[in-house]
Amino acid sequence: MKNLTELKGNWNETKGKLKQKFAMLTDSDMLLVEGKQDEMLGRLQVKLGKTKEEMHKIISEL
Numbered sequence: 617m618k619n620l621t622e623l624k625g626n627w628n629e630t631k632g633k634l635k636q637k638f639a640m641l642t643d644s645d646m647l648l649v650e651g652k653q654d655e656m657l658g659r660l661q662v663k664l665g666k667t668k669e670e671m672h673k674i675i676s677e678l
Contacts, residue, residue: 633678638664
């Protein structure tokens with residue numbers, strides 16, 4: 617997965633791409649709060665039915 621700095625720097629773009637790929641995602645699902653990245657990824661995992669590794673792969677491929 618992209619490192620945290622890259623992810624935070626490009627989060628609006630990444631968030632838009634994830635929402636295009638998975639229409640059921642909402643802005644509150646994708647809320648990136650300082651120190652809570654794992655919590656956000658956990659919400660995405662549950663909502664999309666993906667493993668942590670699958671989520672890292674999906675995000676890194678965007």
